[in-house]
Amino acid sequence: MDGREFRNAMGRFATGVTIITAPEQEGGVHGMTANAFVSISLDPKLVMISIDNRANMLETIRKADKFGVSFLREEQQPISMHFANQKPMEEEIEFAYMDNIPYIPNSLASVVCDVHEMIVAGDHTLFIGKVLDTKVEDGDPLLFYQGQYRAIEEQQ
Template identity: 50%
Template sequence: MDDRLFRNAMGKFATGVTVITTELNGAVHGMTANAFMSVSLNPKLVLVSIGEKAKMLEKIQQSKKYAVNILSQDQKVLSMNFAGQLEKPVDVQFEELGGLPVIKDALAQISCQVVNEVQAGDHTLFIGEVTDIKITEQDPLLFFSGKYHQLAQNEKVETSS
């Protein structure tokens, strides 16, 4: 099977959009990713998958920590910024959570300490133990079939008994 068919099939799985951040030698680094998942409740573990060609790979390997910023529907431009899709980078407002830079007003911010690193094909899976969380009530930014989407706003449907 060819790479395009595989990518198209994987694109049929709707995901949220995250920006993974870390800090190394006083500099903030980030990348857009949708390869994120929760792994365990006890202990609280999450996983991010980083490609072998991504600059972020060595940053996380050196810092041994990362934050997951789950983006709200209003933060599409931040996703595009960290994916290198904008002609001019935008000014990003960061705050701090658990000693890590996180994106201000993200839907959720999750700081993690790396507890395991697994090579899997052309990616490295970083399993992180969650050290802190902050959430807000907003709608998520979604990604499906290579495009950004938002939740549909449904009107309340009344049913009769």
């Protein structure tokens, strides 16, 4: 199987859309769009993100030893597109903070973490984060399926 076939198969798994953030370093807050997020454990509270080994965010998280994850609501698609380098936003993005770690305000949920463990796995690095704090709000999720943004449609 070639890489495109594998990518197409993985695109059949519907995911939420997240923004990964890291505390301010040179140049301010860093963020990236990602859908590779997993809740791992309730005790201790652990989550995992997967970062491409070529991404600038990899070294940023390594240096900070902390990261945030914000689960986007459907109206936040422009924020996802901005951090995916698809379409820059005209207005500056505001961040909120928990434990001095930035997150996207008004997202469905946000978690902030200390890096608990890093595992190099192929062309990505997995960061397992120990959750320090969370924030939860109401709304409908922004979804990603077959390379496109989607929204939940109400069944009638």
